Amino acid sequence: MKKKNFFLRYPGFTIFAILAAAIVLVAIFAPQITHGVSPIKGNLAEAIMEPSAEHPFGTDKMGRDVFTRVIYGARASLSSTFLLVMVIFVLGTFLGIISGYFGGAVDAVIMRLADMMMAFPGLVLAIAVAGILGASMRNAVIAISLVSWPKYARLARSLVMKIRHTDFVAAAIVTGSKTPYMLWKYMLPNTITTLVITAATDIGGMMMELAALSFLGFGATPPTPEWGFMLNEGRSFMQSAPWMMIYPGLAIFITVVVFNMLGDNLRDILDPRNED
């Protein structure tokens, strides 16, 4: 009964949660949805065909079914995006908390590293990393993490600093609380809500960044179906075979919007200001 009321109270969140779940399910059940059609094997004789009953989204230059590639593309895009957001979240939160709590030299070092990373335009650095390590989704995730963790670290740090010198933190220390306890029980809970909201709203943005990297050729490599890379592949056929770009582009658009709206609605629920 309680659960039902929750979902009724937050219709926005409910709708987008369902949509997001649907997208995830599509990724999981890709083989079933595409009836076993292979996303990487193509029939060159069927290359660049208009959308039809057999190929709802047409075929690409290698004769592969675009519909199947779009569906399978969800896997690559979602998994790498979630991984990316997780890495940034954990790394940024951890560094931010210890930076804010200990202050002094620790804070100075971490913040200067953050400044350095923030000084780089993300894509430029990613291209550089890809150049050094080679193009792959894994390296794309590494590259974008390097430039994106500072946002979380700064946020966590400022939230920690807000309470670091309050009386109740001093009282906990005076009554014998040790540092790991303080970090886990006092600092982390104070930051987690805001950071989770930030992460949720970042999913869409991070997805765009990965797609952009793949589009530029520094992320996914052929024959992996990945939406950004598919945009790249379809670029030369923009006029003649627009379906090669339209459908992957729509997929990105829909997914990013759904996760952005999910994040917004999650914030409305979790926003500490609403707790009063």
Add this chain to the structure above:
Amino acid sequence: MFDETDLILEARHVTRRFPAAGGRELVACNDVNLKFYKGKTLGLVGESGCGKSTFMRFLVWLDTPTEGEILYKGKDITRMKGKELWENRRHIQMVFQDPSTSFNPKMRIRDIVCEPLLNYRRINPSEKDAAARRLLEMVELPGEFADRFPHNMSGGQRQRVAIARALALEPEIIIMDEATSALDVSVQKTIVELITRLQREKSITIGFICHNLGFIQSFAHQVAVMYLGNIVEILPGESVSEKAMHPYTEALIGSVFDTKMDFSKKVVPIRGEPPSPLDVPAGCPFQDRCSRCREICRRERPTLRTVAPDHEVACHLFEKGGSAI
């Protein structure tokens, strides 16, 4: 009144300097010497910015003095670190000024008062209920309050919880930083009654910071008056109304409004404003506002001299042992 064998904590020549912008220095505490005795209350009185809170924070290791030592049972606590520091924390506890900010808003009362006990493994998590009840009883609060959150209680009730938390580890010394200033007058009285009762029962030494001399002298055995980081007078609580000597102490007494005073008496406030702790003048810190300032006061800083049993004054007027020159 004070037996030297009861001396439990002694501050010697404690000074705290903070670097400030432009190469200047903020002197928060200047050569502070104080003695705390077992089972007795020392009231530290002064106006805002005089350094009393800064000083008391040294006692619970929330800050370290730049110079000087603080001896707890003979050992200097200012240099303690690591495990030794942690072990000693349980002997000196603190009650903070503002009951609305001294508790983690996400913790229930039970968890708040049991946290010290769990930190030192005095109890198991399963024993929290019983321990919380016992502590709440000690401060005259019903056991049911253990389930509440701090914001569901009045200011006075919260201060009682703060006292319960400070008592959890059975400390020898409790520092109370303006623990009653944020409370209504009738509530202040009940808290003072609670504190004095607990002191009698458990022989706890209390260091009480206050800005109101009229209030503190009613329950402090010793009163120390602080001005701009300097202790200017130390005297027994019962002597404050009649035997205070330092001009600043007299000014504080003259600023007390109480319902039994003579209303036709004109208020004579001390002139001027306190100088900034960034620019403490050479000589006596009170020189610019003292109606009896002399030439020597501008040159030499007076140190505390004993003028009567348990009564010390830092003032050139009383240099030759007790009588005004």
Add this chain to the structure above:
Amino acid sequence: MALLEINHVDISYGKTLTVSDCSLTLNEGEICSIVGESGSGKTTVIRAVMGLLPGGGRVSAGDILFEGESLLAYDQKKWRSLRGHEISMIFQDSGAMMNQTRKIGNTFVEYIRTHENISKQEAWKKGTEMLERMRLPDGDRIMHSYPFQLSGGMRQRVGIAMGMTYQPKLLLADEPTSALDVTTQAQIVRQMMELRDEYGTSIILVTHDLGVAAYMGDKIVVMKNGKIEDQGDRDHMLHETENPYTQLLLDAVPSLGGKRYV
């Protein structure tokens, strides 16, 4: 005719009754202290007199008469002519009431020019004179300072100076000394007593400090939970009243040379 009459006033916020059946009379040259603990409603009453009840608050019953005229019927225009000229108010933290990014002088000039149509230079001069008349040292320097450059006590005195510029008949003081040190409090108390002595200003003082209330007040009003518990002239309240709450408050005030616990 009394200067101010509060007759059986109820104050409500929406549907909630905050103050009920409050009645008080103030004559010219009198000082009335309203004391109470938190939640007693004392600040609400004084704000109602000034027409400054925050969002949703209104006088739902009774009347407030100033020099015989009902204040409740006043529109914005009449309030503008009244505030500053006839009735002024000072707050617990006058500093916070001023724009921190403007010099005192500019704030003061703006205040003067909303009440009088004179030039900026003349207003500046008038402001400086006012500060000096209130015995503030070096008025010119203060006019050129920002609020944060002055101490709390100094800011309060500037607030009083501004409030007194047009020598209002009534000064409403909402906890004017609560945020100050005891020695500064003594300065402000003396200054306010002088206002009555020199200008004949009537004062309503709201405070939680019984000692200050007793020293300053000719009359004392004790409030509790939105109602007036007890009121009377000072002697009666301190020595004769049998009201148990008043006695409780009096007993709780520590006095030098009085009861000790140790």
